[in-house]
Amino acid sequence: MRGNVIEVKGLRKKFGHQIVLDGIDLAVPTGTVYALLGPNGAGKTTLINIMSTLVAPDEGSVKIAGYDIVTDKNMVKRSISLTGQFAAVDEMLTGEENLRMICRLSGLTVAESNVRTVELLQHFDLTAAARKSVKTYSGGMRRRLDIAISLVISRPVLFLDEPTTGLDTISRRALWKIIDQLKERGITVFLTTQYLEEADQLADIITVIDEGRVVATGTAKELKSRVGGEVIELFNDKDDLIRTVSTTGSIHDIRQKLNELASIVSPELRVNIRKPSMDDVFLALTAKEMERSLS
Amino acid sequence: MKIHGSISKTASFRTTNAVFIGRSIRLSLRNAEALIMAIMLPVMLMLLFTYVFGGSIDPSGNYVNYVVPGIILLCAGFGSSSTGVDVAHDMTNGIIDRFRTMPIQSLSVVTGHVVASLARNLLATAVVIGVALLVGFRPSANALEWLAAIGVISLFILTITWLFAAIGLVAGSPSAASGYGFILLFLPYLSSAFVPTSSMPSWLQGVAEHQPITPVIETIRGLLTGTPIHDSAWWAVGWCALILLLAILWSIVSFNRKAGRR
Numbered sequence: 001m002r003g004n005v006i007e008v009k010g011l012r013k014k015f016g017h018q019i020v021l022d023g024i025d026l027a028v029p030t031g032t033v034y035a036l037l038g039p040n041g042a043g044k045t046t047l048i049n050i051m052s053t054l055v056a057p058d059e060g061s062v063k064i065a066g067y068d069i070v071t072d073k074n075m076v077k078r079s080i081s082l083t084g085q086f087a088a089v090d091e092m093l094t095g096e097e098n099l100r101m102i103c104r105l106s107g108l109t110v111a112e113s114n115v116r117t118v119e120l121l122q123h124f125d126l127t128a129a130a131r132k133s134v135k136t137y138s139g140g141m142r143r144r145l146d147i148a149i150s151l152v153i154s155r156p157v158l159f160l161d162e163p164t165t166g167l168d169t170i171s172r173r174a175l176w177k178i179i180d181q182l183k184e185r186g187i188t189v190f191l192t193t194q195y196l197e198e199a200d201q202l203a204d205i206i207t208v209i210d211e212g213r214v215v216a217t218g219t220a221k222e223l224k225s226r227v228g229g230e231v232i233e234l235f236n237d238k239d240d241l242i243r244t245v246s247t248t249g250s251i252h253d254i255r256q257k258l259n260e261l262a263s264i265v266s267p268e269l270r271v272n273i274r275k276p277s278m279d280d281v282f283l284a285l286t287a288k289e290m291e292r293s294l295s
Numbered sequence: 296m297k298i299h300g301s302i303s304k305t306a307s308f309r310t311t312n313a314v315f316i317g318r319s320i321r322l323s324l325r326n327a328e329a330l331i332m333a334i335m336l337p338v339m340l341m342l343l344f345t346y347v348f349g350g351s352i353d354p355s356g357n358y359v360n361y362v363v364p365g366i367i368l369l370c371a372g373f374g375s376s377s378t379g380v381d382v383a384h385d386m387t388n389g390i391i392d393r394f395r396t397m398p399i400q401s402l403s404v405v406t407g408h409v410v411a412s413l414a415r416n417l418l419a420t421a422v423v424i425g426v427a428l429l430v431g432f433r434p435s436a437n438a439l440e441w442l443a444a445i446g447v448i449s450l451f452i453l454t455i456t457w458l459f460a461a462i463g464l465v466a467g468s469p470s471a472a473s474g475y476g477f478i479l480l481f482l483p484y485l486s487s488a489f490v491p492t493s494s495m496p497s498w499l500q501g502v503a504e505h506q507p508i509t510p511v512i513e514t515i516r517g518l519l520t521g522t523p524i525h526d527s528a529w530w531a532v533g534w535c536a537l538i539l540l541l542a543i544l545w546s547i548v549s550f551n552r553k554a555g556r557r
Contacts, residue, residue: 052396054554077398078305086389092322104314105399107304149393153304 005030005157005188006051011060013046013212020046022212024060028190028205030156033183035203036192039286043212044192045085048161051190052082065156081150085161087142088149089134095145096121096130099152106153120148124178140171147178158182160191164198176202196278208285215285220278227276227284232257234269242269246276246284305398312400315407322381323411329377334419337370338426344489345430352490356431363427363434364515365488367448368508370423372483374416375456376476381408382463383472386553395554402550405460412456413449420448434519444518447531451511454535455479457542464549482508507534 006028013021020043028034038044049055051062053073061068067075082088090098099120103113121127124144129137134145143163150158160179164172179189179202193199199206200220208215208223216223229249234242243265247253254273306314323330341362349358382405385391394401424432436444459476466472485499486492486508492500503509510530517524 049392052392054392054395074398077396080396082393082396084389084392088389088393090318090390091388092325093318097321101314101318102393102397104310105306105394105397107306107310 003030004028005065006034006190007061007063008047008051009061011047011050011062012058013043013050013055014058020212021050021057024209024212024214026207026214026217028188031183031186031188032204033179033189033191033202035199035206036190036209037194037196037199037206037282038192038209039194042209044209045161047209048082048084048159048190048192052080052159053077054082079155080157080159081153081155082159083146083150083161083163085165087146089142089145091135092133094131094133095126095137095141098134098145099149102149102152108152116152120151124148139166140168140174143167143171143175144178147175151182154185154187157188157190160189162192162194164193164195172198196282200278208282210286216281223281223285224276224278227280230254230273231276231280232261233272233274234261234265235272236269244280246280308400308403311403312406315403316410317407318404319381319407319411320414323415326377330415333370333374333377333415334422336373337366337419337423340369341366341423341427342430348489359427359431360433360520361516362489363424363432364512364519365483365486366423366427367420367515368451368488368512369480369483370419371416371448371452372455372480374419375412375452375459376473376480377459378408378412378456379459379463379466379472379476380469382460383466383469386464387468402547405464405546405550409453409456409460412459413452416452416456417445417449420452435521436519440518444515447511447514447518447528450532450535450539454539454542457539457546461542461545461549464546464553482506483512486512488512507531507538510534 004027006026008024008026011021011024012019024043024047036044036047046055050057051064051069053069053076056070061070063069064076065079067079069076089095090101093101096117099117100113103116104110108116118127121130124147126141126145126148129141134142137145147160147163163179164175167175176198179191182189191202204219205217206220206223207217216226218226228246230247232245232247232254234244236242243261245257245261247257258271341359344352344362344366345359349362350356352358353361385404385408391401391404394404434441458479459472462475462479463469463472466475483489485503486506487503488508492503492509495503507530510527511534513522513527514524514531516522517527
């Protein structure tokens with residue numbers, strides 16, 4: 001399937017008087033890793049909940065693999081797998097039992113379920129812990145099991161809500177590798193994250209949302225170029241960052257900015273010039289948003 | 296790792312229910328403490344009522360025959376109350392979102408708990424009756440009456456379990472579910488379970504005689520020990536059917552309303 005596997009148009013959702021989603025438009029091309037980036041309370045989880053049929057939208061439409069999430073719920077459910085924010089595993093069961101249960105619920109026969117379970121345990125490095133209760137699993141093991149469960153049957157779209165929150169660096173890298181492999185297999189991965197580095201590393205397309213609105217969409221490179229060419233950083237002799245200034249990157253602009261700086265701060269400060277990071281993008285985009293809502 | 300399956304694949308309604316029933320039974324077995332408590336508590340209460348209170352309630356020593364049906368219902372109440380906690384626990388866990396977003400009848404997760412509770416409680420009832428026989432319970436029932444009594448007991452267990460399931464669905468947390476459920480467990484005391492309603496003050500008699508537990512008790516007592524049933528059987532079945540229906544509807548509505556909220 002080519003084209004867009006997810007299409008969101010004019011999506012709005014209110015809880016009571018609180019507007020959570022305020023007119024979201026998105027298009028996710030088939031086979032991409034798509035990251036939804038935003039601060040806490042931006043509406044990321046609500047958006048995932050609506051796209052995965054858990055919550056009904058107030059206004060607007062969502063189509064997954066061509067099926068409408070309201071009128072064609074059942075076909076949507078056949079097209080997606082959800083790995084929610086909290087590990088969606090059964091704590092009282094073992095890893096093996098969890099997998100086998102979801103295999104059976106996904107329509108595999110008993111024999112197929114057993115084969116598939118062994119396969120997934122191996123692939124996700126959980127064979128040694130297969131017969132242990134999930135209660136005893138570490139955060140990383142839980143996440144791996146969680147994703148393994150989501151892949152029992154490969155549905156075209158995988159939703160991952162903050163997949164690496166609370167994981168250590170090694171588990172996080174391992175998960176990134178898994179997401180890359182999924183993409184190679186043609187699965188569209190839609191993930192939310194608060195970590196800029198994660199979006200930067202993983203995603204083909206990043207959408208930044210804040211207060212229920214899309215603030216920016218594009219590749220990491222495109223978003224970074226919005227902040228400007230190069231960033232000037234000033235450090236004192238103790239290596240503390242004193243000031244950050246963005247520039248267009250041209251000699252003219254950098255010289256002008258440095259001249260301005262020299263007249264207002266101590267000329268003893270050291271200068272570092274670097275490319276903008278996703279942090280700069282994020283802060284710039286959400287700060288603009290904040291100013292707008294204050295005015 | 297290969298890609299498995301296709302978009303159209305999904306579990307049948309029968310498989311879904313079988314899987315969830317299996318899951319709940321497995322959870323029950325794994326939670327051995329709760330299972331033992333659900334059996335031990337009624338047995339201890341029966342011994343308490345038979346040997347400690349029984350002598351002064353009915354000096355003839357025949358009290359055990361009177362009290363066994365009440366103990367059976369009390370036992371069913373205790374045993375079913377954990378369903379509320381189990382359901383509430385599932386609803387606050389991330390796994391419910393996974394079930395809901397799969398192309399299956401996700402309410403079956405609750406049905407699974409209900410069926411497991413029925414199995415658990417019938418087992419506990421068998422133990423209670425066994426111990427009762429040991430301490431002097433002498434039922435007069437024939438095979439058909441036993442069957443009918445088991446039918447009424449099963450219907451009662453099913454009804455109260457669905458009620459607890461609904462409470463588990465509306466409660467915000469497992470401990471809240473446990474708290475709300477506790478109120479239901481008092482109902483048998485305000486019935487003819489332990490003493491005849493005629494011994495109560497008249498205002499309480501009105502309550503005790505017209506609450507659902509009393510006709511259920513009188514029906515079971517009549518079937519097992521031959522006391523007159525009159526129209527209690529109809530009331531018992533009617534009450535249970537009505538409450539069962541309402542509890543199931545309540546469960547469906549709250550299950551759907553809770554989607555996406557934990």
